[in-house]
Amino acid sequence: MLLEVRDLHVEFRTRDGVARAVNGVSYGVDEGETLAVLGESGSGKSVTAQAIMGILDVPPGRITGGEVVFQGRDLLKLKEDERRKVRGAEMSMIFQDALSSLNPVLSVGDQLGEMFTVHRGMSRKDARAKAVELMDRVRIPAARERVKQYPHQFSGGMRQRVMIAMALALEPALIIADEPTTALDVTVQAQVMELLAELRREYRMGLILITHDLGVVADVADRIAVMYAGRIVESAPVHDIYKAPAHPYTRGLLDSVPRLDLKGRELYAIKGLPPNLTHIPPGCAFHPRCPLARDVCRTDEPPLHEVADTRGSACHFWRECLNG
């Protein structure tokens, strides 16, 4: 395993009490593998990623337990200056909003070059040459001229390519992409997603793809982890999960996407709302919205049952769900 997250807990102090954003998340990514983390807003998918990268806002956030083992070391035990050496060089992150993630007053070339001057101690001139090379690699047209330009002179898709170039710069072993195409139009989204998938193959990197879009996941991921209220409710190879989900929440999500063969008919809708993280329901957090819920779901929190070899579901009645 390249990265293994074990039983991670993160909470935030808020005025309304303690919001438990991540409650015992465990997942792993292998070299060259793509893991998709799927969930709605507030499910803890981004917070988990921030904890892995070490960019969580502390306070109000606090990691209260767990391990993040990356290439054999527990990152949570490292000192901040050691952590900084890992960040960028060995793992890097792509954010959703490329415009606000780039510095508006520095040229794109300066920002890309900074990776090499800071981490590799290169001269500015060499770093600039490297920046052009990188922009070329993510196929930004006329890289030599555009390297001097500023982020506002780039279109949305091109900006996201700059972000990808920056993440690739030091050839990290792991890239975390947090909703990388959510802000883009569909035709541009398809370009960026495929570029990311192919670069990952070329460099044999591990990729964690955080998204709420079930379609994007189906095309590129090897494995999927579905999150709900700070827990992983289902984890499986991508094809298994689409064929036969083993958790009622996953089933509900898949059924609520409009599809060709169901046009005009009423969509399946998961009733109710996601829980407030300061008051997560006892037992299974999904039980107030679940069509299969029984008494045991209100009291006992389901463990991640082994459904198949590499497949798990945190539902007491996963067999029932799997059989439809």
Place this chain on the structure above:
Amino acid sequence: MSDNLTLPAQQGSTGASTEALLTVEGLTKHFPIYGGFPIKRKVGAVQAVDDVDLTVGVGESVGLVGESGCGKSTTGRLITRLLEPTGGKITYAGQDITHASRRQMASVRSEIQMIFQDPYSSLNPRQTVGTIIKSPMEVNGIDPAGGREKKVRELLELVGLNPEHYNRFPHEFSGGQRQRIGVARALALNPKLIVADEPVSALDVSIQAQVVNLLQKVQEELGIAFLFIAHDLAVVRHFSQRVAVMYLGKVVEVGDRDSIYNRPRHPYTHALLSAVPEVAMDDETENRERIRLAGDVPSPIMPPSGCRFRTRCWKAQDKCATEEPPLLQISGNREGHLTACHFPEDPSTEARTEDVVLDPALKALEDVEKD
């Protein structure tokens, strides 16, 4: 559903109708750009909407799709007369409302309502839900039988909210619930046409389905016509009987749902459909065509001459640069399926012998792999 909410124009469940409620002809909106020193003058114009024709029948749901910047929202705002058209004609129920004055619009305003994208900024945070839903009735001086408050409670129930929440404020509701409040407000005046501008795109997947179902119920049971503006092709396919595809201020293809999604002719419609990531339920999706465009939509300040899509089109020839293709029914198309293209594609979305990959980055990566 209570009786007084039912509209006279009760259509069949499909809602399809030959009678036009709204007709838009040659609708144009150019936003001027000013510059120069010391005397500012007009130096150009953003051609947001250019010569758009569109009809919405009584009780019909028409989808308007396209990428950001294609003018679909501007079209919606022109139709509701939140913006003043530069040219063209808007006819609502036989009445020309293109440049109607405030007073002339007053009677029409109550029949055309709008639902906005952002359920956070489209509700006044200082007003209670009751006040928000009631105010359209107050403005228009409408007194429903039983009083306005009773009507508000009925509306809240209709959109699936607790009528007891009459006195709550918007911040006490979640995104999906707020969008329901927006729907209730739009229904308050018994409209005949609702312009819904991206009504579900700010919502989570599980909540999105709830709101789509609500809108569908409203459309079918109350017989309200919808202009459904969205970038999500799957939602539009689910909701709309007819679909218009826009690109850079122009309608490039329009037709019934089946024609657009299964027998598209315009290359852009092909590209757009092929770019949508499909939830793979089975291996059927392997058969879809794969088209990857290069770059982004050009600037609407200096749109390409002739066909506006030609700069990203794989079939473009000299003719496309000089002659603008008219929106016509191409031979082999069903009635009402119009396409603006000189060299239309085959009416199929199945995989072709060779993928169309115009994106240089992908092309290069794929060539590396082949070697």
